[in-house]
Structure formats: C-alpha cells, structure tokens
Amino acid sequence: MPDWSYQTLFRPLLFRLPPKLARDLTLHAMGALAKLPGGRLLIRTMGHMEPSPLLESELAGVPLPYPVGLSGGLDPRGVAHRALAQFGLGFIEIGPVTVRELKDSRTIRRDIPNEAIVYPDAAANPGLDATLRRLQRKRGHPLPLMLRIRSMPGSSPAQALQEERRLLAELRPYAAAFYIEAPDPGWPLQESLAHLQAIAASAERLPQDARQADAAPPLLLYAPPDYPQERLAQLLHGIRSAPGPWAGVVIGDAACGEGGAIVGRACRDAAAERVALLRELGGPEMKIVAGGGVHEPEDALELRRAGADFVQLHSGLVYAGPGLAKRINEAILYETLRASEAPAPPSFWHGWGWMCLLGLGMIVGGVLAWIIAATTVVLPYDTAFLGMEPAALTQANPYLLGFMSHDRVTLAGTMISIGIIYGQLAYHGLGKGLHWAKTALTTSCIVGFSSFFLYLGYGYFDPLHASAAAILLPMFILSMRRQEDLPPRERPNLLNDRIWRRAQWGQLMMVSLGLALAIGGLVISFVGVTAVFVPEDLQYLCATPEMLAAINDKLLPLIAHDRAGFGGALFADALALLAAALWGIRQGSRWLWWTFLLGGLPGFLAGFSVHQQIGYTNAWHLLPAYFAFALYVLGLLFLYPYMMSRQAGSPVDQRQPGPSAHIKRKSMT
Structure with a gap:
C-alpha cells in the first residue's frame, strides 16, 4: 500500500x-x-x-x-x-x-x-x-x-x-x-x-x-x-x-x-x-x-x-x-x-556511457526497422526463408503484408521507446550512482536480451536480431560493472501539499501504465509462441491459421517470431517504465518527466499510426492501447506541477520561525 x-x-x-x-x-x-x-x-x-x-x-x-x-x-x-x-x-x-x-x-x-x-x-x-x-x-x-x-x-x-x-x-x-x-x-x-x-x-x-x-x-x-x-x-x-x-x-x-x-x-x-x-x-x-x-x-x-x-x-x-x-x-x-561536496561523476566509459550507447543503438535500430516495416516490410532473409516474393504473398492474401507491417512497426516504436528510456536512465541515473536506476536497467535488459529466445519458438532464426543482440549485449555487461551507489542529491518533497497529493494520482497512472504494458507484453509473447493469432487478427486477415499455412508452411513461424519479439520488447520496456514510476518519481525530477513523455511517444505513435494505415481499426483490438494512452496522458498531466517544479529552498525558510527557533522559558532552579 x-x-x-x-x-x-x-x-x-x-x-x-x-x-x-x-x-x-x-x-x-x-x-x-x-x-x-x-x-x-x-x-x-x-x-x-x-x-x-x-x-x-x-x-x-x-x-x-x-x-x-x-x-x-x-x-x-x-x-x-x-x-x-x-x-x-x-x-x-x-x-x-x-x-x-x-x-x-x-x-x-x-x-x-x-x-x-x-x-x-x-x-x-x-x-x-x-x-x-x-x-x-x-x-x-x-x-x-x-x-x-x-x-x-x-x-x-x-x-x-x-x-x-x-x-x-x-x-x-x-x-x-x-x-x-x-x-x-x-x-x-x-x-x-x-x-x-x-x-x-x-x-x-x-x-x-x-x-x-x-x-x-x-x-x-x-x-x-x-x-x-x-x-x-x-x-x-x-x-x-x-x-x-x-x-x-x-x-x-x-x-x-x-x-x-x-x-x-x-x-x-x-x-x-x-x-x-x-x-x-x-x-x-x-x-x-x-x-x-x-x-x-x-x-x-x-x-x-x-x-x-x-x-x-x-x-x-x-x-x-x-x-x-x-x-x-x-x-x-x-x-x-547538502553541506558536503558531491563526488566526481564516473567517467563516460565507466558504466553509464556504455548504457547510453546501448540506448542509442536501440533508437537507431528502431528507426531502421520502422523504415523497412513501412516500405518493403520483409527483408531478403525473410524472403529466402519463405521461398516466396512479397508480390506472391500479396496475391495469396492482400492483407498479409499489412498485418506483418503492423507487428514490425509496433516493434520498431517500442525499440525507440526503450532506447530513449535507457539513455535517460543511464545519463541521469547511472551517471549519478542511483541504485534504483541501475536496478531498473538491469531487470529490463535481462528480460530484453532473454526475449531473443522467443524468436526461436517456432523454429525461425533471425540473423539481424541475433547480430544486434551480439553487438548490444557487451555494452550491457560493461555498463553493469560494479560502481558505488550514491544517494540522490535532488531536494526531496517535504510537504503534504496539493501538488504532492495530485502527484500521487499521477504516480498511480504511471505505475498502472507500467503494469498494463507488462501484462500486455506477456500476453502478446504467450500468444506469439502458442496460438500466434487472436480472433481479431484472423478477422482482419479473412483467414484461418490453416489457410495461412496452406499458402506457405513457413509463414506461421515467421509471423510468430514477429509477435513474440514484439511481446518481449514491450515487456522489457514496461519493466523499465514501471521501475522508474515506482522508485524514481521525486519533486523536481524534471528529467524523469521528460523521460516519460519522450519514452512513450514513439510506441503510441507507431501503434496508432500503423493500425490506421493498414485499416486494422477494430475497436476491441485497440481498446487496450486507448486505455494505456489515457493512463499515459493523465499521468503526465498530474505529475507535471510536481516533477517540473524547482524547489527554491527549504519550506522552513519561508515560514515564520516555529517553536524550535525561539522558545520562551521560565528560569528553573
């Protein structure tokens, strides 16, 4: 509680x-x-x-x-x-x-x-x-x-x-x-x-x-x-x-x-x-x-x-x-x-710099994945795995490439969100020795890298994802090298005022958003490695799994790999967001408010835009996304006055002297 x-x-x-x-x-x-x-x-x-x-x-x-x-x-x-x-x-x-x-x-x-x-x-x-x-x-x-x-x-x-x-x-x-x-x-x-x-x-x-x-x-x-x-x-x-x-x-x-x-x-x-x-x-x-x-x-x-x-x-x-x-x-x-001198920050290459590079790599990878998913959709090794050209897939089912694009664009947006959150937590968290930021990054990265194995659930090995993981994993390991945990030096909240009480609603929204996205990521991953589709997917495709398998017996493993990968990435993203919402919200933490704002935009933009573009606008299918977006907006609004305020000084300095400052006493013997 x-x-x-x-x-x-x-x-x-x-x-x-x-x-x-x-x-x-x-x-x-x-x-x-x-x-x-x-x-x-x-x-x-x-x-x-x-x-x-x-x-x-x-x-x-x-x-x-x-x-x-x-x-x-x-x-x-x-x-x-x-x-x-x-x-x-x-x-x-x-x-x-x-x-x-x-x-x-x-x-x-x-x-x-x-x-x-x-x-x-x-x-x-x-x-x-x-x-x-x-x-x-x-x-x-x-x-x-x-x-x-x-x-x-x-x-x-x-x-x-x-x-x-x-x-x-x-x-x-x-x-x-x-x-x-x-x-x-x-x-x-x-x-x-x-x-x-x-x-x-x-x-x-x-x-x-x-x-x-x-x-x-x-x-x-x-x-x-x-x-x-x-x-x-x-x-x-x-x-x-x-x-x-x-x-x-x-x-x-x-x-x-x-x-x-x-x-x-x-x-x-x-x-x-x-x-x-x-x-x-x-x-x-x-x-x-x-x-x-x-x-x-x-x-x-x-x-x-x-x-x-x-x-x-x-x-x-x-x-x-x-x-x-x-x-x-x-x-x-x-x-x-407050009266002591802050320790010298660790060097760029001692921990936090490597995590910044990992975050940058996720952003670059997400942008490239978005461009590909919005244009050609499939890569040459996808075509080689299927043994079919994109035109043949479209001829077999005109909705197929659009559906695959929808999975891959949402994955790309999630990757960009992860990159932004990781970069911010690295610079403002690891760079200042904040234990909670290190815990958040460690948990999220372990889940993210482990989710690579979900790609193999249906027997499809993605060489691009494997190469990216091989490049980014050493950066994660180097960023987690032992370093001293330091207490935060931002002035904490001291009063139960209206701004603080409103911020409790904002924190509730952000924690709920993190939990909702984590549940969504787990569900998507589970569906991806089991049934692959939900009923709304099949309704959009106007097909059954058996009909899709009849087009190409390797089509289901390819789609399952996309779905499981997106679910794993969403779960990793949600854990980083959830940890920041649980442990990082403090009065005056302007950087974290911007992290919430910028970290959430790519994911929501990717999800809403691609569904609109391909005509997959089933209200029941999009309801969880609408709910998550409402939590996101309300959380930002409620937290803005609290996290963006600059605390000029201790509230006691702005009050009349209290009883501890001047107490009249009778002489006692």
Missing part, C-alpha cells in the same frame, strides 16, 4: 469506515501479505527504501538502521509489524504494556480537519501475558524493540514500583531498550524521583541478555507532549544526577484532550518545545526521541532542528500514508548531504 495507492484509492475508502474497523482491516491485510511467500519482497519492491550508512546511528549502544521509529499505539497487537518493518523504519515501540489487560470498548474517533485520532484511553493494551506470547513468536523482522511499560491506572507508588519491576524482568529478553513512563505529575516530586531511581536500580540488577552482556538495558524516560515542562526539567535533572542506565527521553504522541487522548498534528509544536528544552538542559550527549505530530517530512526536520535525534510515527501514517518513513529518511539524508 504505497502512498500513490493509499492517498488515491485506499484512504478514501478506509475513511468511510469506523476508525477501529479501518485500522484492523488495514493491519490484518498488511500482516497477511507479509506472511505470504515473497510478500515482504513485494512490499520492499513497492517502496524500495535504499539503505544508507549515513542514516545509521546508535541509541545507547543499540544500532538503528534508520532514525525513524514506529509508535506502539498504531499497531498495539503487532499484527503488521513484519510488513511495517519494510517501510524504512529503524525501530519499533511495543506498548504501553501493563501487568494486566486494559480494555476500552469506547469508539476511536477521527478528527479529519485537524488530522488527529482521538483514543478514549491511550493506555489500553492486551496486558503482559498476551504481549509475552506475541513476543515469543517469530516476529519476522530484525528491528530492535523498545518496550514501553507503565503501572496500572490508580496504582499507589509502591504498587507501581512492584508492577514495573515485574514488567522489566519478564520483558527483558525481548527489549533493546525500555521506555519508562514519567510518574503522574500529581505525585510529589521527591516520590517521583525516588520511583525512577528505584526503577533504574532494578534494571541494573536484571539478568544480562546474551546480546548485551556488558550493560543493563538502556532506559528512556517517556513523557506525553503536554507533560508539564517544569516537572519534566526536574525529572531530567534528577535522573541525570543519579547513577543508572538512563540514556535519554522520549516525548510521546498522545496529549490529553476532550474525550480522550489526542494523537495528531497539533502535538508537534508542544513536542518541539519540550525537545528544545530537553536538548538545552541535557546537552548534546543525551538521546531524544520525539513522537508528536509527525505528518510530513518537514515535521520531522522541525523536531530534529529542535534537538531530537529520532522521531516516531503514529497518526502521520494514517493521514499521509505508509511512505512517510521513507520520505523522512530521504529528507534527513538530503540535509546530511
């Missing part, structure tokens, strides 16, 4: 359902997909979150692949964790966990205008025993788990300490770190500090986990975004002045509000204020996790500017979509790279 399908199709449908039902349906569907063979690979393929060592970090010795985590409140029973772990998350919070189950049958509500979710009781959870049973099962992902524990509502300080000690002891084998909820602000300060010190002492006495044999589990103080700042500062001073495994502070995502706990955009400013205060008081060494109101990449950057090291997602995934973690990672990576 990437953003281009979530924003356009699934979110409008899910938001018509009650919030809890919509959440359960979504999480169970994602969890079921992740359990299927190849399910997690499919999820990763849809998102293609490229790892980068620049995003790796540590939280009190716990290695994290990404600085973005998942809040425990989004999936309290963990049914979709193995799926969500593929979205670019670096850690997962489990909790809150209490010693006994806390039920709440009241309705969860959405506040759509304010992009918020209202939970009647944010502490509701299945309890310790159910959580342990879940953690004992295979979790299906390697991400570290942050266990958030709290006492039962209404517990006295003594009861709370006993409960949390039990939670620490029983959850220790599964916890990379513990989030310890801050005591109720109504407790006396000294009693709160004594409680936290006792928790830290208990954590240090726990049996050590084999993976962390030299250290007690790291503890992080967890406070909601509306926790009183003065009390938070006092608690921070207390835990920092006393020995213990305290590693930092978490500012959570649920604030008290009318009707329950509010998780949403409104929490960001309050979270940023507390993060800035904590960073000022705690210094650069203390780790800070912020989980309030992150709904777009700019929110995460604001919290990081205020002093957060990590962010957690909850309501943002509901309102923005599952791609939010990836978008935040890309924004953080860009901020990390």
